Amino acid sequence: MRYHPAVETVRLLVLTARPPWPPRRGDQARVAGLLTHLAGRHELHVLALHPAGIETAPAPASIPLATHRADLLQQARALARHPHRPLQVAIHSLPSFERAVARAVQLHRPEVVLLVLSRLAGLLPALAGLPVVLDFIDSLSLNMARRAQRQQLLAPLFRFEAQRMAAWDRWALGQVRCGVTVCQRDAAAIAGSSEELARRLAVVPFGVSVPEEPPHLREGESVVLLSGNLGYFPTVDGARYFARHVWPLVREYHPSAAFWLAGSRPPRAVRRLTRLPHVSLWANPEELTPFFQRAAVAVVPLRSGSGTPIKVLEAMAHGIPVVATPEAAAGLDRLPPEALTVAADAPAFAAATAHLLSDAHAAHRQAVAAWEWVRATHSLPVVTATFEEILASAAAP
Known part of the structure:
Protein backbone atom coordinates (compact mmCIF):
# COMPACT_ATOMS: atom_id res chain seq x y z
CA MET A 1 0.00 0.00 0.00
CA VAL A 208 2.03 -0.31 12.38
CA SER A 209 3.72 -2.21 9.58
CA VAL A 210 1.24 -4.53 7.88
CA PRO A 211 2.41 -7.35 5.59
CA GLU A 212 0.99 -7.20 2.08
CA GLU A 213 -0.12 -10.83 2.06
CA PRO A 214 -3.34 -11.78 3.88
CA PRO A 215 -3.17 -14.33 6.70
CA HIS A 216 -2.84 -18.01 5.91
CA LEU A 217 -4.72 -20.79 7.66
CA ARG A 218 -2.83 -21.87 10.79
CA GLU A 219 -3.28 -25.49 11.81
CA GLY A 220 -1.50 -27.51 14.44
CA GLU A 221 -0.22 -24.60 16.51
CA SER A 222 -1.05 -24.38 20.22
CA VAL A 223 0.91 -21.30 21.32
CA VAL A 224 -0.94 -18.50 23.11
CA LEU A 225 1.06 -15.26 22.90
CA LEU A 226 1.21 -12.06 24.92
CA SER A 227 3.73 -9.67 23.37
CA GLY A 228 4.99 -6.09 23.47
CA ASN A 229 6.24 -3.82 26.23
CA LEU A 230 6.18 -6.20 29.19
CA GLY A 231 7.34 -3.46 31.56
CA TYR A 232 4.23 -1.33 31.01
CA PHE A 233 2.02 -1.55 34.11
CA PRO A 234 -1.22 -2.51 32.29
CA THR A 235 0.67 -5.35 30.57
CA VAL A 236 2.26 -6.51 33.82
CA ASP A 237 -1.13 -6.51 35.53
CA GLY A 238 -2.77 -8.22 32.56
CA ALA A 239 -0.07 -10.89 32.28
CA ARG A 240 -0.42 -11.78 35.95
CA TYR A 241 -4.21 -11.89 35.69
CA PHE A 242 -4.13 -14.12 32.61
CA ALA A 243 -1.44 -16.48 33.91
CA ARG A 244 -3.04 -16.98 37.31
CA HIS A 245 -6.77 -16.86 36.56
CA VAL A 246 -7.28 -17.63 32.86
CA TRP A 247 -4.41 -19.90 31.87
CA PRO A 248 -5.33 -22.78 34.23
CA LEU A 249 -8.81 -22.80 32.65
CA VAL A 250 -7.35 -22.80 29.11
CA ARG A 251 -5.23 -25.84 30.00
CA GLU A 252 -8.34 -27.70 31.09
CA TYR A 253 -9.45 -27.44 27.46
CA HIS A 254 -5.97 -27.85 25.95
CA PRO A 255 -3.48 -29.53 28.33
CA SER A 256 -0.64 -29.28 25.80
CA ALA A 257 -1.07 -25.56 25.02
CA ALA A 258 1.82 -23.18 25.75
CA PHE A 259 1.64 -19.59 26.99
CA TRP A 260 4.46 -17.42 25.65
CA LEU A 261 5.41 -13.96 26.88
CA ALA A 262 7.69 -12.14 24.44
CA GLY A 263 8.74 -8.51 24.67
CA SER A 264 10.85 -5.80 26.20
CA ARG A 265 11.58 -4.79 29.79
CA PRO A 266 9.93 -7.68 31.70
CA PRO A 267 10.02 -6.96 35.45
CA ARG A 268 10.43 -9.55 38.17
CA ALA A 269 6.65 -9.95 38.51
CA VAL A 270 6.47 -11.12 34.89
CA ARG A 271 9.59 -13.29 35.10
CA ARG A 272 8.09 -15.15 38.06
CA LEU A 273 5.19 -16.30 35.91
CA THR A 274 7.49 -18.82 34.22
CA ARG A 275 7.20 -20.92 37.39
CA LEU A 276 3.69 -21.79 36.28
CA PRO A 277 3.11 -24.84 34.03
CA HIS A 278 3.70 -24.33 30.30
CA VAL A 279 4.56 -20.61 30.66
CA SER A 280 7.71 -19.32 28.91
CA LEU A 281 9.32 -15.88 28.65
CA TRP A 282 11.51 -14.36 25.94
CA ALA A 283 12.95 -11.10 27.24
CA ASN A 284 13.97 -8.27 24.90
CA PRO A 285 13.98 -10.20 21.61
CA GLU A 286 15.38 -8.38 18.62
CA GLU A 287 12.25 -9.18 16.60
CA LEU A 288 8.76 -10.34 17.51
CA THR A 289 8.08 -11.80 14.06
CA PRO A 290 9.29 -15.34 14.93
CA PHE A 291 6.84 -15.43 17.83
CA PHE A 292 3.97 -14.20 15.68
CA GLN A 293 4.79 -16.96 13.20
CA ARG A 294 4.33 -19.62 15.88
CA ALA A 295 1.31 -18.20 17.69
CA ALA A 296 -2.18 -19.61 17.23
CA VAL A 297 -3.90 -16.99 19.41
CA ALA A 298 -2.82 -13.62 20.81
CA VAL A 299 -4.25 -12.50 24.15
CA VAL A 300 -4.54 -8.92 25.38
CA PRO A 301 -5.88 -9.19 28.95
CA LEU A 302 -5.46 -5.51 29.86
CA ARG A 303 -7.54 -4.15 32.73
CA SER A 304 -6.12 -0.63 32.73
CA GLY A 305 -4.21 1.75 30.47
CA SER A 306 -5.20 4.21 27.78
CA GLY A 307 -4.76 4.76 24.06
CA THR A 308 -4.69 1.91 21.56
CA PRO A 309 -3.02 -1.36 22.63
CA ILE A 310 -0.23 -1.77 20.09
CA LYS A 311 -0.03 -5.48 20.82
CA VAL A 312 -3.54 -5.89 19.37
CA LEU A 313 -2.58 -4.11 16.14
CA GLU A 314 0.70 -6.01 15.73
CA ALA A 315 -0.96 -9.39 16.24
CA MET A 316 -3.73 -8.52 13.78
CA ALA A 317 -1.19 -7.30 11.24
CA HIS A 318 0.56 -10.68 11.44
CA GLY A 319 -2.65 -12.63 10.96
CA ILE A 320 -3.20 -13.85 14.52
CA PRO A 321 -6.71 -13.88 16.02
CA VAL A 322 -6.93 -11.83 19.20
CA VAL A 323 -8.88 -12.26 22.42
CA ALA A 324 -9.04 -9.06 24.46
CA THR A 325 -10.77 -7.52 27.45
CA PRO A 326 -13.38 -4.78 26.99
CA GLU A 327 -10.83 -2.33 28.40
CA ALA A 328 -8.38 -3.15 25.59
CA ALA A 329 -11.09 -3.10 22.92
CA ALA A 330 -12.22 0.39 23.96
CA GLY A 331 -9.11 1.88 22.33
CA LEU A 332 -10.00 0.46 18.89
CA ASP A 333 -12.23 2.70 16.78
CA ARG A 334 -14.70 1.40 14.17
CA LEU A 335 -13.57 -2.18 14.63
CA PRO A 336 -15.85 -4.76 12.97
CA PRO A 337 -17.19 -7.18 15.60
CA GLU A 338 -15.97 -10.18 13.61
CA ALA A 339 -12.36 -8.92 13.84
CA LEU A 340 -11.91 -9.34 17.60
CA THR A 341 -13.13 -11.65 20.35
CA VAL A 342 -13.94 -9.70 23.52
CA ALA A 343 -14.15 -11.49 26.88
CA ALA A 344 -15.05 -9.76 30.12
CA ASP A 345 -14.10 -12.36 32.75
CA ALA A 346 -11.74 -15.28 33.26
CA PRO A 347 -14.11 -18.12 32.26
CA ALA A 348 -15.21 -16.29 29.11
CA PHE A 349 -11.61 -15.41 28.24
CA ALA A 350 -10.50 -19.01 28.65
CA ALA A 351 -13.42 -20.36 26.61
CA ALA A 352 -12.77 -17.88 23.79
CA THR A 353 -9.06 -18.70 23.72
CA ALA A 354 -9.77 -22.43 23.73
CA HIS A 355 -12.31 -22.06 20.91
CA LEU A 356 -9.80 -20.33 18.65
CA LEU A 357 -7.19 -22.98 19.49
CA SER A 358 -9.68 -25.72 18.58
CA ASP A 359 -11.24 -24.27 15.43
CA ALA A 360 -8.56 -23.22 12.95
CA HIS A 361 -11.13 -22.10 10.38
CA ALA A 362 -12.95 -19.82 12.83
CA ALA A 363 -9.59 -18.44 13.91
CA HIS A 364 -8.67 -17.81 10.27
CA ARG A 365 -11.92 -15.97 9.53
CA GLN A 366 -11.34 -13.66 12.49
CA ALA A 367 -7.69 -13.14 11.54
CA VAL A 368 -8.58 -12.14 7.96
CA ALA A 369 -11.24 -9.66 9.12
CA ALA A 370 -8.76 -8.14 11.56
CA TRP A 371 -5.96 -7.94 8.98
CA GLU A 372 -8.25 -6.17 6.52
CA TRP A 373 -9.29 -3.65 9.19
CA VAL A 374 -5.80 -2.93 10.48
CA ARG A 375 -4.43 -2.61 6.94
CA ALA A 376 -7.12 -0.08 6.00
CA THR A 377 -6.95 2.02 9.16
CA HIS A 378 -3.63 1.52 10.94
Whole structure:
Protein backbone atom coordinates (compact mmCIF):
# COMPACT_ATOMS: atom_id res chain seq x y z
CA MET A 1 0.00 0.00 0.00
CA ARG A 2 1.51 3.32 -1.07
CA TYR A 3 0.45 6.89 -0.64
CA HIS A 4 1.20 9.99 -2.67
CA PRO A 5 0.38 13.03 -0.54
CA ALA A 6 -0.26 16.26 -2.35
CA VAL A 7 1.08 18.50 0.41
CA GLU A 8 4.11 20.71 0.06
CA THR A 9 7.40 20.02 1.81
CA VAL A 10 7.59 21.50 5.31
CA ARG A 11 10.43 22.20 7.73
CA LEU A 12 9.51 20.18 10.79
CA LEU A 13 11.06 20.26 14.26
CA VAL A 14 10.10 17.24 16.36
CA LEU A 15 10.51 17.40 20.15
CA THR A 16 10.28 14.16 22.13
CA ALA A 17 10.52 13.20 25.80
CA ARG A 18 12.96 10.37 25.01
CA PRO A 19 14.87 9.17 21.95
CA PRO A 20 12.59 7.33 19.49
CA TRP A 21 15.13 4.56 18.89
CA PRO A 22 15.04 1.77 19.91
CA PRO A 23 11.22 1.92 19.76
CA ARG A 24 10.44 -0.18 22.83
CA ARG A 25 7.65 2.00 24.25
CA GLY A 26 4.47 3.21 22.60
CA ASP A 27 5.50 6.84 22.19
CA GLN A 28 8.86 5.77 20.74
CA ALA A 29 7.21 3.42 18.25
CA ARG A 30 4.69 6.11 17.26
CA VAL A 31 7.43 8.64 16.49
CA ALA A 32 9.87 6.19 14.89
CA GLY A 33 7.25 4.89 12.47
CA LEU A 34 6.01 8.36 11.57
CA LEU A 35 9.46 9.86 11.01
CA THR A 36 10.66 6.93 8.93
CA HIS A 37 7.79 7.55 6.50
CA LEU A 38 8.12 11.35 6.52
CA ALA A 39 11.87 11.31 5.88
CA GLY A 40 12.79 12.20 2.32
CA ARG A 41 9.62 14.21 1.74
CA HIS A 42 10.14 16.84 4.42
CA GLU A 43 13.01 18.61 6.14
CA LEU A 44 13.11 16.91 9.53
CA HIS A 45 15.04 17.78 12.67
CA VAL A 46 14.50 15.80 15.86
CA LEU A 47 15.53 16.91 19.35
CA ALA A 48 14.97 14.33 22.06
CA LEU A 49 15.37 14.63 25.78
CA HIS A 50 17.48 11.72 26.99
CA PRO A 51 16.63 11.00 30.65
CA ALA A 52 18.90 8.85 32.79
CA GLY A 53 18.34 5.13 32.39
CA ILE A 54 16.71 5.32 28.96
CA GLU A 55 18.32 3.16 26.29
CA THR A 56 19.13 4.84 23.00
CA ALA A 57 20.13 3.71 19.52
CA PRO A 58 21.15 5.55 16.34
CA ALA A 59 18.40 6.97 14.17
CA PRO A 60 18.19 6.02 10.49
CA ALA A 61 20.72 7.95 8.42
CA SER A 62 17.96 9.99 6.76
CA ILE A 63 16.73 11.45 10.08
CA PRO A 64 18.85 14.06 11.91
CA LEU A 65 18.53 13.30 15.63
CA ALA A 66 20.04 15.34 18.45
CA THR A 67 19.68 14.33 22.09
CA HIS A 68 19.89 16.32 25.31
CA ARG A 69 21.03 14.40 28.38
CA ALA A 70 19.18 14.82 31.66
CA ASP A 71 20.45 13.21 34.87
CA LEU A 72 18.47 12.34 37.98
CA LEU A 73 19.73 15.40 39.87
CA GLN A 74 18.46 17.73 37.14
CA GLN A 75 15.08 16.03 37.20
CA ALA A 76 14.89 16.21 40.99
CA ARG A 77 15.62 19.93 40.85
CA ALA A 78 12.95 20.38 38.18
CA LEU A 79 10.46 18.56 40.38
CA ALA A 80 11.23 20.88 43.29
CA ARG A 81 11.03 23.94 41.04
CA HIS A 82 7.54 23.06 39.73
CA PRO A 83 5.53 21.67 42.67
CA HIS A 84 2.21 22.70 41.13
CA ARG A 85 2.72 20.84 37.87
CA PRO A 86 1.87 17.16 37.41
CA LEU A 87 4.83 15.00 38.42
CA GLN A 88 5.46 13.68 34.92
CA VAL A 89 5.41 17.23 33.57
CA ALA A 90 7.62 18.67 36.30
CA ILE A 91 10.47 16.19 35.82
CA HIS A 92 10.60 17.12 32.13
CA SER A 93 10.59 20.89 32.80
CA LEU A 94 14.35 21.40 32.49
CA PRO A 95 15.83 24.86 31.83
CA SER A 96 18.74 23.31 29.95
CA PHE A 97 16.35 21.52 27.59
CA GLU A 98 14.37 24.72 27.08
CA ARG A 99 17.60 26.44 26.04
CA ALA A 100 18.42 23.56 23.69
CA VAL A 101 14.97 23.91 22.13
CA ALA A 102 15.46 27.67 21.69
CA ARG A 103 18.77 27.02 19.91
CA ALA A 104 17.15 24.41 17.66
CA VAL A 105 14.41 26.87 16.72
CA GLN A 106 16.98 29.53 15.83
CA LEU A 107 19.09 27.08 13.86
CA HIS A 108 16.41 25.23 11.88
CA ARG A 109 13.67 27.89 11.55
CA PRO A 110 10.86 25.31 11.54
CA GLU A 111 7.58 26.01 9.82
CA VAL A 112 5.81 23.73 12.28
CA VAL A 113 6.76 21.99 15.53
CA LEU A 114 5.56 18.52 16.50
CA LEU A 115 5.55 18.20 20.28
CA VAL A 116 5.21 14.59 21.41
CA LEU A 117 3.37 14.00 24.70
CA SER A 118 1.81 16.68 26.85
CA ARG A 119 4.48 16.15 29.51
CA LEU A 120 6.62 18.41 27.27
CA ALA A 121 4.01 21.16 27.08
CA GLY A 122 6.07 23.22 29.52
CA LEU A 123 8.08 24.09 26.39
CA LEU A 124 5.17 25.97 24.83
CA PRO A 125 6.26 29.43 26.08
CA ALA A 126 9.62 28.86 24.37
CA LEU A 127 7.75 28.04 21.15
CA ALA A 128 5.57 31.16 21.19
CA GLY A 129 4.80 32.39 17.68
CA LEU A 130 5.33 28.99 16.07
CA PRO A 131 2.53 26.67 14.94
CA VAL A 132 2.64 23.65 17.24
CA VAL A 133 0.95 20.28 16.79
CA LEU A 134 0.78 18.42 20.11
CA ASP A 135 0.55 14.65 19.81
CA PHE A 136 -0.89 13.53 23.13
CA ILE A 137 -0.89 9.95 21.78
CA ASP A 138 -3.15 8.96 24.66
CA SER A 139 -4.77 10.55 27.70
CA LEU A 140 -2.28 10.41 30.56
CA SER A 141 -5.00 11.51 32.97
CA LEU A 142 -7.17 8.56 31.93
CA ASN A 143 -4.17 6.28 32.29
CA MET A 144 -3.52 7.46 35.84
CA ALA A 145 -7.19 7.26 36.83
CA ARG A 146 -7.47 3.68 35.61
CA ARG A 147 -4.21 2.72 37.27
CA ALA A 148 -5.60 3.99 40.57
CA GLN A 149 -8.32 1.36 40.28
CA ARG A 150 -5.74 -1.45 40.14
CA GLN A 151 -3.11 -0.24 42.65
CA GLN A 152 -4.99 0.49 45.82
CA LEU A 153 -2.00 1.46 47.97
CA LEU A 154 -0.95 4.21 45.56
CA ALA A 155 -4.48 5.09 44.45
CA PRO A 156 -4.57 8.54 46.13
CA LEU A 157 -1.35 9.56 44.35
CA PHE A 158 -2.57 8.31 40.97
CA ARG A 159 -5.96 10.00 41.37
CA PHE A 160 -4.28 13.28 42.28
CA GLU A 161 -1.95 13.00 39.29
CA ALA A 162 -4.92 12.18 37.06
CA GLN A 163 -6.73 15.35 38.16
CA ARG A 164 -3.67 17.52 37.57
CA MET A 165 -2.94 15.92 34.18
CA ALA A 166 -6.53 16.49 33.06
CA ALA A 167 -6.26 20.20 33.82
CA TRP A 168 -2.78 20.38 32.27
CA ASP A 169 -3.89 18.68 29.07
CA ARG A 170 -6.83 21.06 28.66
CA TRP A 171 -4.53 24.04 29.17
CA ALA A 172 -1.96 22.69 26.69
CA LEU A 173 -4.59 21.92 24.05
CA GLY A 174 -5.81 25.50 24.27
CA GLN A 175 -2.31 26.80 23.47
CA VAL A 176 -1.51 24.82 20.30
CA ARG A 177 -2.65 24.90 16.68
CA CYS A 178 -3.91 21.33 16.86
CA GLY A 179 -3.89 18.35 19.20
CA VAL A 180 -3.73 14.72 18.12
CA THR A 181 -4.57 11.46 19.86
CA VAL A 182 -4.89 7.86 18.74
CA CYS A 183 -8.54 7.06 19.51
CA GLN A 184 -11.91 8.62 20.21
CA ARG A 185 -12.06 7.48 23.84
CA ASP A 186 -8.89 9.37 24.69
CA ALA A 187 -9.95 12.40 22.68
CA ALA A 188 -13.10 12.58 24.80
CA ALA A 189 -11.05 12.23 27.99
CA ILE A 190 -8.67 15.03 26.98
CA ALA A 191 -11.30 17.52 25.81
CA GLY A 192 -13.73 16.79 28.63
CA SER A 193 -17.00 18.65 28.23
CA SER A 194 -15.50 21.47 26.15
CA GLU A 195 -16.77 21.51 22.57
CA GLU A 196 -14.16 24.12 21.69
CA LEU A 197 -11.32 21.87 22.84
CA ALA A 198 -12.88 18.88 21.09
CA ARG A 199 -12.73 20.81 17.81
CA ARG A 200 -8.99 21.32 18.31
CA LEU A 201 -8.38 17.56 18.53
CA ALA A 202 -7.84 15.18 15.63
CA VAL A 203 -7.75 11.42 15.91
CA VAL A 204 -4.82 9.86 14.04
CA PRO A 205 -4.61 6.11 14.70
CA PHE A 206 -1.44 4.37 15.80
CA GLY A 207 0.46 3.13 12.76
CA VAL A 208 2.03 -0.31 12.38
CA SER A 209 3.72 -2.21 9.58
CA VAL A 210 1.24 -4.53 7.88
CA PRO A 211 2.41 -7.35 5.59
CA GLU A 212 0.99 -7.20 2.08
CA GLU A 213 -0.12 -10.83 2.06
CA PRO A 214 -3.34 -11.78 3.88
CA PRO A 215 -3.17 -14.33 6.70
CA HIS A 216 -2.84 -18.01 5.91
CA LEU A 217 -4.72 -20.79 7.66
CA ARG A 218 -2.83 -21.87 10.79
CA GLU A 219 -3.28 -25.49 11.81
CA GLY A 220 -1.50 -27.51 14.44
CA GLU A 221 -0.22 -24.60 16.51
CA SER A 222 -1.05 -24.38 20.22
CA VAL A 223 0.91 -21.30 21.32
CA VAL A 224 -0.94 -18.50 23.11
CA LEU A 225 1.06 -15.26 22.90
CA LEU A 226 1.21 -12.06 24.92
CA SER A 227 3.73 -9.67 23.37
CA GLY A 228 4.99 -6.09 23.47
CA ASN A 229 6.24 -3.82 26.23
CA LEU A 230 6.18 -6.20 29.19
CA GLY A 231 7.34 -3.46 31.56
CA TYR A 232 4.23 -1.33 31.01
CA PHE A 233 2.02 -1.55 34.11
CA PRO A 234 -1.22 -2.51 32.29
CA THR A 235 0.67 -5.35 30.57
CA VAL A 236 2.26 -6.51 33.82
CA ASP A 237 -1.13 -6.51 35.53
CA GLY A 238 -2.77 -8.22 32.56
CA ALA A 239 -0.07 -10.89 32.28
CA ARG A 240 -0.42 -11.78 35.95
CA TYR A 241 -4.21 -11.89 35.69
CA PHE A 242 -4.13 -14.12 32.61
CA ALA A 243 -1.44 -16.48 33.91
CA ARG A 244 -3.04 -16.98 37.31
CA HIS A 245 -6.77 -16.86 36.56
CA VAL A 246 -7.28 -17.63 32.86
CA TRP A 247 -4.41 -19.90 31.87
CA PRO A 248 -5.33 -22.78 34.23
CA LEU A 249 -8.81 -22.80 32.65
CA VAL A 250 -7.35 -22.80 29.11
CA ARG A 251 -5.23 -25.84 30.00
CA GLU A 252 -8.34 -27.70 31.09
CA TYR A 253 -9.45 -27.44 27.46
CA HIS A 254 -5.97 -27.85 25.95
CA PRO A 255 -3.48 -29.53 28.33
CA SER A 256 -0.64 -29.28 25.80
CA ALA A 257 -1.07 -25.56 25.02
CA ALA A 258 1.82 -23.18 25.75
CA PHE A 259 1.64 -19.59 26.99
CA TRP A 260 4.46 -17.42 25.65
CA LEU A 261 5.41 -13.96 26.88
CA ALA A 262 7.69 -12.14 24.44
CA GLY A 263 8.74 -8.51 24.67
CA SER A 264 10.85 -5.80 26.20
CA ARG A 265 11.58 -4.79 29.79
CA PRO A 266 9.93 -7.68 31.70
CA PRO A 267 10.02 -6.96 35.45
CA ARG A 268 10.43 -9.55 38.17
CA ALA A 269 6.65 -9.95 38.51
CA VAL A 270 6.47 -11.12 34.89
CA ARG A 271 9.59 -13.29 35.10
CA ARG A 272 8.09 -15.15 38.06
CA LEU A 273 5.19 -16.30 35.91
CA THR A 274 7.49 -18.82 34.22
CA ARG A 275 7.20 -20.92 37.39
CA LEU A 276 3.69 -21.79 36.28
CA PRO A 277 3.11 -24.84 34.03
CA HIS A 278 3.70 -24.33 30.30
CA VAL A 279 4.56 -20.61 30.66
CA SER A 280 7.71 -19.32 28.91
CA LEU A 281 9.32 -15.88 28.65
CA TRP A 282 11.51 -14.36 25.94
CA ALA A 283 12.95 -11.10 27.24
CA ASN A 284 13.97 -8.27 24.90
CA PRO A 285 13.98 -10.20 21.61
CA GLU A 286 15.38 -8.38 18.62
CA GLU A 287 12.25 -9.18 16.60
CA LEU A 288 8.76 -10.34 17.51
CA THR A 289 8.08 -11.80 14.06
CA PRO A 290 9.29 -15.34 14.93
CA PHE A 291 6.84 -15.43 17.83
CA PHE A 292 3.97 -14.20 15.68
CA GLN A 293 4.79 -16.96 13.20
CA ARG A 294 4.33 -19.62 15.88
CA ALA A 295 1.31 -18.20 17.69
CA ALA A 296 -2.18 -19.61 17.23
CA VAL A 297 -3.90 -16.99 19.41
CA ALA A 298 -2.82 -13.62 20.81
CA VAL A 299 -4.25 -12.50 24.15
CA VAL A 300 -4.54 -8.92 25.38
CA PRO A 301 -5.88 -9.19 28.95
CA LEU A 302 -5.46 -5.51 29.86
CA ARG A 303 -7.54 -4.15 32.73
CA SER A 304 -6.12 -0.63 32.73
CA GLY A 305 -4.21 1.75 30.47
CA SER A 306 -5.20 4.21 27.78
CA GLY A 307 -4.76 4.76 24.06
CA THR A 308 -4.69 1.91 21.56
CA PRO A 309 -3.02 -1.36 22.63
CA ILE A 310 -0.23 -1.77 20.09
CA LYS A 311 -0.03 -5.48 20.82
CA VAL A 312 -3.54 -5.89 19.37
CA LEU A 313 -2.58 -4.11 16.14
CA GLU A 314 0.70 -6.01 15.73
CA ALA A 315 -0.96 -9.39 16.24
CA MET A 316 -3.73 -8.52 13.78
CA ALA A 317 -1.19 -7.30 11.24
CA HIS A 318 0.56 -10.68 11.44
CA GLY A 319 -2.65 -12.63 10.96
CA ILE A 320 -3.20 -13.85 14.52
CA PRO A 321 -6.71 -13.88 16.02
CA VAL A 322 -6.93 -11.83 19.20
CA VAL A 323 -8.88 -12.26 22.42
CA ALA A 324 -9.04 -9.06 24.46
CA THR A 325 -10.77 -7.52 27.45
CA PRO A 326 -13.38 -4.78 26.99
CA GLU A 327 -10.83 -2.33 28.40
CA ALA A 328 -8.38 -3.15 25.59
CA ALA A 329 -11.09 -3.10 22.92
CA ALA A 330 -12.22 0.39 23.96
CA GLY A 331 -9.11 1.88 22.33
CA LEU A 332 -10.00 0.46 18.89
CA ASP A 333 -12.23 2.70 16.78
CA ARG A 334 -14.70 1.40 14.17
CA LEU A 335 -13.57 -2.18 14.63
CA PRO A 336 -15.85 -4.76 12.97
CA PRO A 337 -17.19 -7.18 15.60
CA GLU A 338 -15.97 -10.18 13.61
CA ALA A 339 -12.36 -8.92 13.84
CA LEU A 340 -11.91 -9.34 17.60
CA THR A 341 -13.13 -11.65 20.35
CA VAL A 342 -13.94 -9.70 23.52
CA ALA A 343 -14.15 -11.49 26.88
CA ALA A 344 -15.05 -9.76 30.12
CA ASP A 345 -14.10 -12.36 32.75
CA ALA A 346 -11.74 -15.28 33.26
CA PRO A 347 -14.11 -18.12 32.26
CA ALA A 348 -15.21 -16.29 29.11
CA PHE A 349 -11.61 -15.41 28.24
CA ALA A 350 -10.50 -19.01 28.65
CA ALA A 351 -13.42 -20.36 26.61
CA ALA A 352 -12.77 -17.88 23.79
CA THR A 353 -9.06 -18.70 23.72
CA ALA A 354 -9.77 -22.43 23.73
CA HIS A 355 -12.31 -22.06 20.91
CA LEU A 356 -9.80 -20.33 18.65
CA LEU A 357 -7.19 -22.98 19.49
CA SER A 358 -9.68 -25.72 18.58
CA ASP A 359 -11.24 -24.27 15.43
CA ALA A 360 -8.56 -23.22 12.95
CA HIS A 361 -11.13 -22.10 10.38
CA ALA A 362 -12.95 -19.82 12.83
CA ALA A 363 -9.59 -18.44 13.91
CA HIS A 364 -8.67 -17.81 10.27
CA ARG A 365 -11.92 -15.97 9.53
CA GLN A 366 -11.34 -13.66 12.49
CA ALA A 367 -7.69 -13.14 11.54
CA VAL A 368 -8.58 -12.14 7.96
CA ALA A 369 -11.24 -9.66 9.12
CA ALA A 370 -8.76 -8.14 11.56
CA TRP A 371 -5.96 -7.94 8.98
CA GLU A 372 -8.25 -6.17 6.52
CA TRP A 373 -9.29 -3.65 9.19
CA VAL A 374 -5.80 -2.93 10.48
CA ARG A 375 -4.43 -2.61 6.94
CA ALA A 376 -7.12 -0.08 6.00
CA THR A 377 -6.95 2.02 9.16
CA HIS A 378 -3.63 1.52 10.94
CA SER A 379 -0.99 0.82 8.28
CA LEU A 380 1.91 3.27 8.50
CA PRO A 381 1.41 4.78 5.01
CA VAL A 382 -2.25 5.53 5.74
CA VAL A 383 -1.55 7.00 9.17
CA THR A 384 1.42 9.02 7.93
CA ALA A 385 -0.61 10.55 5.11
CA THR A 386 -3.22 11.74 7.63
CA PHE A 387 -0.57 13.13 9.95
CA GLU A 388 1.17 14.82 7.04
CA GLU A 389 -2.00 16.69 6.12
CA ILE A 390 -2.34 17.95 9.71
CA LEU A 391 1.26 19.14 9.82
CA ALA A 392 0.99 20.87 6.44
CA SER A 393 -2.25 22.56 7.47
CA ALA A 394 -0.66 23.80 10.70
CA ALA A 395 2.33 25.16 8.77
CA ALA A 396 0.15 27.04 6.29
CA PRO A 397 0.00 30.82 6.84
